Amino acid sequence: MRYAFVLMFFASTALAAGETVEITPPTAVSPQDGLAAWSRIYEVTSHPRCANCHVGADNRPMWSGPSYGRTRPHGMNINAGESRIGAEYVPCSTCHALRETGANDAHHMAPQVAMNWQLAPVDAEWFGKSSVEICQQLRDPEHNGGRDHLALARHLDHDLILHWAWAPGGGREPAPYGLQDHVNDVLAWGVAGFPCPDD
Numbered sequence: 650m651r652y653a654f655v656l657m658f659f660a661s662t663a664l665a666a667g668e669t670v671e672i673t674p675p676t677a678v679s680p681q682d683g684l685a686a687w688s689r690i691y692e693v694t695s696h697p698r699c700a701n702c703h704v705g706a707d708n709r710p711m712w713s714g715p716s717y718g719r720t721r722p723h724g725m726n727i728n729a730g731e732s733r734i735g736a737e738y739v740p741c742s743t744c745h746a747l748r749e750t751g752a753n754d755a756h757h758m759a760p761q762v763a764m765n766w767q768l769a770p771v772d773a774e775w776f777g778k779s780s781v782e783i784c785q786q787l788r789d790p791e792h793n794g795g796r797d798h799l800a801l802a803r804h805l806d807h808d809l810i811l812h813w814a815w816a817p818g819g820g821r822e823p824a825p826y827g828l829q830d831h832v833n834d835v836l837a838w839g840v841a842g843f844p845c846p847d848d
């Protein structure tokens with residue numbers, strides 16, 4: 650089966666309106682190639698553009714990566730609360746406003762995308778975790794939102810935050826590889842049977 654989604658993405662970036670991500674799983678992938686795909690997936694999931702939001706139960710987003718200088722919790726004492734959107738304190742949307750056009754030219758600006766900015770679920774905690782830990786979490790339906798590799802790939806395509814992570818603006822380093830490459834790797838890893846480095 651072949652899926653092609655046309656994206657409604659309005660930022661004037663490399664991921665302009667009309668770009669499609671193809672979800673075409675390969676027919677067979679060796680365990681070795683599956684592991685190679687996993688190691689690239691780990692480079693993405695552990696990258697600051699992803700991990701800064703994929704934090705644990707302390708509900709504190711992180712500021713890390715070259716453009717931030719040093720690793721530290723989000724400034725201004727931001728806490729997302731159990732709601733993960735800051736409902737209990739200051740809502741994320743106060744600064745990370747919903748914006749159709751992308752407005753991340755200046756580094757000091759809060760990143761803004763055309764969907765609600767919020768922390769990833771605690772089940773998807775990646776910040777500071779090892780390759781083996783993230784691997785086991787991400788292949789476990791109880792920790793990945795009940796998704797198989799096709800559903801994971803579709804989720805990656807539909808999520809505008811992910812499109813931002815590969816074109817973040819403001820001098821921020823984009824996540825490695827590209828969205829299409831990442832989707833291909835997730836599909837290959839799944840077809841190979843979700844191998845993890847310690848299996």
Ligand code: HEC
Binds near residue numbers: 723766
């Ligand atoms: C008072 C304004 C404000 C609020 C409220 C706020 N942020 Fe931010 N956020 C910022 C700014 C400004 C930056 C960028 C700082 C920089 O680049 O130096 C930022 C950056 C981030 C980053 C880093 C993105 C990257 O570059 O990888 C994450 C993650 C983040 N915020 C999550 C949240 C979450 C989740 C909430 C709600 C719980 C939230 N923020 C609430 C102002 C805010």
Ligand code: HEC
Binds near residue numbers: 769773792
């Ligand atoms: C602004 C915060 C934010 C950033 C940055 C972010 N995510 Fe997420 N992520 C979320 C939220 C919120 C969810 C839950 C949404 C859902 O499950 O529908 C999520 C869920 C996921 C899931 C579903 C699997 C699971 O375990 O729940 C995957 C896969 C994922 N993100 C990948 C990524 C990747 C890859 C990057 C970087 C390229 C990234 N995310 C960056 C907020 C973020």
